[in-house]
Amino acid sequence: MEVKEEQVGGVTVLQVKGRLDSTTSPMLGERLTAVLEAAKARVLVDFSQLEYISSAGFRILLQAAKRADQNTAKFVLCGVSGKVRQLFDLGGFLDLFSITSTREEGIAAAQ
């Protein structure tokens, strides 16, 4: 898995590429913990290049969303489509996160 980080309009965008499973999710978890540390952080996770997500990946996302709530930060997901979207649906996660279709909408939602 690769995580590319960039700043766009005051929003930290994490582009995740590859597989988010028990082996790789700790790495994303650490990145999310670091960026959500600051109060009122603005974070967008772009999943448009994500190929697979397991229960370990969902756990990391739930923990990040909780941390964002505690720090009054914004935590948004985008690019959740195809097979990955089916898995979000299957696990009952589609309504739990703030999810936008495109990166631009995601940045606007996180600002």
Place this chain on the structure above:
Amino acid sequence: MATMSARKPASVVYGVDEAPPIGVTLLSGLQHIGIISIALVYPLLIARAAHLSVEQTSDILAATMLVLGVGAVLQSLPRGPVGARYLCPPVCTAAYLDPALFAVKAGGLPLAFGMTAFGGLIETALSRLLRPLRPYLPTEISGLVVVLIAVSMCNLGFRNLLGIGASQPVDLAEHIVAALTLATMVGLSVWSKGTPRLFCALIGMILGYMMAAITGTLTWVDLETVETAQYFSVPNFAAYGWSWDAGFAIPFAVAALGTCIRGMGDITICQKINDDDWVRPNMRSVSGGLLANGLSNVLGGLLGGHGVSTYTSSVGLAAATGVTSRRVGYAIGGIFVLLAFLPKASALLLIMPRPVIGAALLFTAVIIFVNGLQIITSRLLDARRTFVIGLAFMAGIAVDFYPGFFGKLPAEMLAIFGSALVMGTLVALALNLIFRLGVRKTQELTIDPSRLDPVAIEAFMEARGAEWGARRDVIDRASFDLTQSVETIVESCEPRGSLEIEASFDEFNLDVRVSYSGPPLELPEKRPTNEEIMESEEGQRRLAGFMLRRYADRVAATHRGGRSTIQFHFDH
């Protein structure tokens, strides 16, 4: 009932069991008749090949319209063994066109009609044998058949547009009429909305008629044919009798098979567009639909009409408009039966100008061609299946590429080797049989827990799926369940020794079994709460088990003698 447990999609305005207002029912029926009528050029081509008079041609058109009407009603019947139980009206099919043209050449109309009835009987028999035959008629071959039907239509279209084989050469005015007709159909389909888009083919044809009249392509003699035709008359059905020739059994059997294969696809789409919870084809509905089409073709042969099949474009029209009520099927049936007794309507079709026929054929061929490609690519294709489809397609189009070579064959052989559809389908069926040799329906994989490689596990499922020609969505689900289960077992069940994977497939089932020495994996029916998932690894494991259970159609976990097994079943 095919539709009792169905969940109506939001895009469907009037579902299959619902009753739209009478105006909507009739207008929807007329729209379907508009696109179905394009293919009435096939019986016209048969009539022209047999050098029939205007009145005789009207009889063939009337018989065909009657069959189209009866077929539309049969497909819509809500109960009984006959019919798909959906709005799935028939259309004249190109599958029967080449064999019928060869039959007319060799034995006249009696042979064409006798063999069409024979084709109908073959369809009727095939409808009862669907389940055992399914492995020999894989989905990608049904896509190939649809593509080859489009190729046959395209060939005929260009023959009309370029005047190939005609006594009179095509002049500039005809090219202009053809170009405007095709441009109107395509333009309205791409850039318009609402009614013009729904009626794009019909509007294009009407414009083509008008342009043909203005440019002189449609003559006063043609228009007099319509003027002198009666408003109402009882057609002379079954005027030519029937005959049989064993030499034509194979081409008509292939036409019947092609029609059945196409019908399986169309009826499956009907089921899918009427049910948000659709998972797999309802074979009772498919079988009933093929039986209805077979009986329609027996009737067509007996009455002296052209062969019919289900119509992908009609199914697409129903999906696009959201009107899928079976009452529209009854309306189509009623209108077609009425038209059969109105010679003026037949005469209007009878004088259809050559460039309009060509443009209409090309327009529908394009839609059917892309439909066929989509069906082929819905399955995973390995090298074997790639060669089955590729070689069969090339063998089919070789017939059209080299008519000089194939045209020299004797009439009986010409019926097989002179048609791209028949040739391509036979090559595909033969290659499919040959390439089935050596394909193992059960495959194993051993996983060392200390070297877990999820990508290799996915590659294993992907390769097996391609070898078996399985549906991509089913392989994706199986791949997730396999990868997630192995990952969870390795992390939380401390397996002793390696994990054994066994995947087996037939056309109806995909089963994946994971066995290992260690405690069983929990597969809860209830999702753990978000707090449970976040706060403990146990919660995460239970989430994994819950998702595994939900993604498979059936799942079973057993533990015997220290060895645990999880069995995932996916309906295919």
